[in-house]
Amino acid sequence: MLKIHHSFVLQFLGIFALMGIIASFVGYFTLKESVITDYEVRLKQEIGLIESTLQYVPSLDAYIADTAPRIGKRITVIAADGTVAAESDANREEMENHANREEVMAAAKGEFGQAVRFSHTIGIDFLYVAKRIVWQGRSYTLRIAVSLQKVLDDFYKLLYRLAGVLALLLLVVVYLAVRMSRKIRYDIAQLSAYLEEISDKNYKAVVKPRYFTEFLQISLLLKNLVKKLAKRERQKRKYTARLRLINKQRNDILSAISHEFKNPIASIVGYAETLHDDPEIDGRIRQRFLQKITANAQKISTMLDRLSLSVKLENNDLAPAKSRFDLCDLATECANNITKKYTDRTLDVSCPPSSVEADRTMIDLVVTNLLDNAMKYSEGAVTLEIADGMLWVHDRGIGIAAKELDRISSKFYRVDKNTWDNSMGLGLSIVSYILALHNTKLQISSVEGEGSSFGFSLAPLMPGAASDTAPTADVPLL
Numbered sequence: 001m002l003k004i005h006h007s008f009v010l011q012f013l014g015i016f017a018l019m020g021i022i023a024s025f026v027g028y029f030t031l032k033e034s035v036i037t038d039y040e041v042r043l044k045q046e047i048g049l050i051e052s053t054l055q056y057v058p059s060l061d062a063y064i065a066d067t068a069p070r071i072g073k074r075i076t077v078i079a080a081d082g083t084v085a086a087e088s089d090a091n092r093e094e095m096e097n098h099a100n101r102e103e104v105m106a107a108a109k110g111e112f113g114q115a116v117r118f119s120h121t122i123g124i125d126f127l128y129v130a131k132r133i134v135w136q137g138r139s140y141t142l143r144i145a146v147s148l149q150k151v152l153d154d155f156y157k158l159l160y161r162l163a164g165v166l167a168l169l170l171l172v173v174v175y176l177a178v179r180m181s182r183k184i185r186y187d188i189a190q191l192s193a194y195l196e197e198i199s200d201k202n203y204k205a206v207v208k209p210r211y212f213t214e215f216l217q218i219s220l221l222l223k224n225l226v227k228k229l230a231k232r233e234r235q236k237r238k239y240t241a242r243l244r245l246i247n248k249q250r251n252d253i254l255s256a257i258s259h260e261f262k263n264p265i266a267s268i269v270g271y272a273e274t275l276h277d278d279p280e281i282d283g284r285i286r287q288r289f290l291q292k293i294t295a296n297a298q299k300i301s302t303m304l305d306r307l308s309l310s311v312k313l314e315n316n317d318l319a320p321a322k323s324r325f326d327l328c329d330l331a332t333e334c335a336n337n338i339t340k341k342y343t344d345r346t347l348d349v350s351c352p353p354s355s356v357e358a359d360r361t362m363i364d365l366v367v368t369n370l371l372d373n374a375m376k377y378s379e380g381a382v383t384l385e386i387a388d389g390m391l392w393v394h395d396r397g398i399g400i401a402a403k404e405l406d407r408i409s410s411k412f413y414r415v416d417k418n419t420w421d422n423s424m425g426l427g428l429s430i431v432s433y434i435l436a437l438h439n440t441k442l443q444i445s446s447v448e449g450e451g452s453s454f455g456f457s458l459a460p461l462m463p464g465a466a467s468d469t470a471p472t473a474d475v476p477l478l
Contacts, residue, residue: 013170013173013174013177019166020162020163020166023162023166035148036116036127036148039127039146040114040127040129043073043114043127043129043144043146044112044129044131046071046073046144047112047129047131047142047144050067050075050142050144051131051133051142054133054135054142055135057135060077060085060086060135061086063086064076064077064086064087064088065088067088068088068089069088071144073144073145073146074088074089074126074144074145074146074147075087075088075142075143075144075145076088076098076142076143076144076145077135077140077141077142077143078098078099078101078104078130078140078141078143079138079140080138080139080140081097081099082097082098082099082100082104083097083098084098085140098141101115101128101130102115102117102128103115103128103129103130103143104130104141104143106130107130107131107132107141107143108132108141111131112129112130112131113128113129113130113131114127114128114129114130115127115128116128116148119145124147124148124149125147125148125149126145126146126147126148127145127146127148128143128144128145129143129144129145130142130143130144131143183211184211186211187209187211187215188215190207190208190209190215190219191207191209191215191218191219191222193205193207194206194207194219194222195222198222198226198229200403201233205226207219207222207223264296264297264300265296265300267292267293267296268293268296268297271289271290271292271293272293274289275289275290319437320358320359320362320434320437320438321359322357322358322359323357323358323359323360324355324356324357325355325356325358325360326353326354326355326356327351327354327355327356327363327386327391327458328351328352328353328354328386329353330360330363330364330367331349331351331367331384331386331391332349332351333364334364334367334368334371335347335349335371335384337368338368338371338372338375341372341375342375345375345381345382346380346381346382347371347375347381347382347383347384348381348382348383348384349383349384349385350383350384350385350386350387351384351385351386351387351391352386354386354389356458356459357458357459358438358458359434359437359438362434362437362438363434363438363458365430365431365434366431366434366435366456367384367391367393369428369430369431370393370431370454371384371393373428373454374393374394374395374397374452374454375395377395377397377398378395378396378397378398378451379396379397380395380396380397380451381396382394382395382396383395389457389458389459390443390455390456390457391455391456391457391458392453392454392455393453393454393455394451394452394453395451395452395453396450396451397451397452398448398449399446399447399448399449399450399451399452400444400446400448400452401448402446428442435456438458439459440456440457440458441456442454442455442456443455443456443457
């Protein structure tokens with residue numbers, strides 16, 4: 001859907017383009033009629049001159065062949081029976097009978113006959129003017145024709161001039177349209193900023209459209225609405241703040257669980273009913289349906305594991321089993337696993353050897369979650385890099401609003417615009433819990449429309465540290 005200022009500019013450009021096309025057609029036909037009228041007069045004069053000299057001509061063919069190049073016209077002499085007696089531009093033996101030509105028949109009834117017609121002999125449009133003459137006691141029709149190509153040449157010259165004028169006018173229109181567009185955008189931006197303030201419950205915000213009374217009327221209506229909203233908000237705040245919070249938490253949990261379990265359960269039921277209702281189903285189809293049932297059951301199990309893990313981490317029932325390992329090797333392994341899931345996406349890994357001490361399985365879960373989120377909610381290339389003691393995952397997605405950054409890692413919290421995690425809002429919450437167990441935290445930076453970066457740091461080991469020997473905690477990779 002076009003924005004107002006875009007529509008405004010396009011309509012102006014469309015009007016001028018239409019005017020240019022109409023002017024071109026009108027100019028062409030006007031010029032064509034003018035030129036044809038002028039040529040008719042000239043051709044009649046030339047016919048009169050030729051007729052006056054025919055009495056001294058012994059051979060029509062020789063005379064026509066000599067005269068046509070000098071006057072720059074096509075000359076044809078047609079006998080009374082319609083056969084071509086002489087022709088300047090073609091072989092008269094191959095030409096058709098001309099008795100039924102419009103200009104020939106008109107010349108037989110009056111002094112002159114004229115017609116505009118496409119010549120199949122020459123292959124271009126001609127203006128024909130004909131007159132009955134007498135040569136050596138016999139009646140003939142003398143016809144002179146001129147090509148209408150000149151009409152087109154004159155038209156193109158006029159068209160170029162007209163195009164120049166229209167281009168100049170178009171620049172003026174574009175300039176005026178851009179100025180008008182800026183004014184429209186300014187007033188719309190004022191209204192949009194005001195609505196943003198209202199959405200943040202800043203009921204004291206001010207809106208000041210500058211150019212258009214329509215936007216001013218809208219702003220007045222919005223102000224009246226805001227006053228009502230503010231009054232209602234103050235009334236509700238006294239009695240419902242705590243109840244709203246409790247209901248929201250309960251509804252979020254139930255909604256998330258219901259939403260995430262609905263599709264896999266529906267798939268399992270559907271495939272199972274199909275297998276039950278059709279005992280004779282093809283073996284390959286049966287096998288594929290069983291695989292679907294297994295996959296969806298595994299998905300439910302994974303989500304339950306994730307929920308259970310979140311509860312354990314929140315209750316401090318799971319302690320990290322630290323060991324020494326290379327974070328770059330782990331990151332590369334996680335990237336390879338993710339690219340198997342997203343086969344059509346690009347994932348770049350840039351990291352030097354980085355020895356750390358942490359729970360390898362937990363950090364694997366952290367990196368996997370960050371990579372999976374970046375792949376899900378962006379379309380461009382994703383980059384994983386380790387630099388200055390930080391592991392970063394960069395994506396080029398739609399980004400996160402600044403007001404959401406502090407809340408997206410909360411349990412069961414999901415940003416409405418991009419739903420950063422599609423598994424009950426637990427992914428980033430689990431990441432934050434795991435990093436807290438390692439005395440670090442998730443760092444997030446994002447610009448709307450450009451992308452987001454998620455990162456964390458782990459204390460590096462000094463060179464020469466002992467090899468990996470400690471066991472890891474039993475944490476499912478979700």
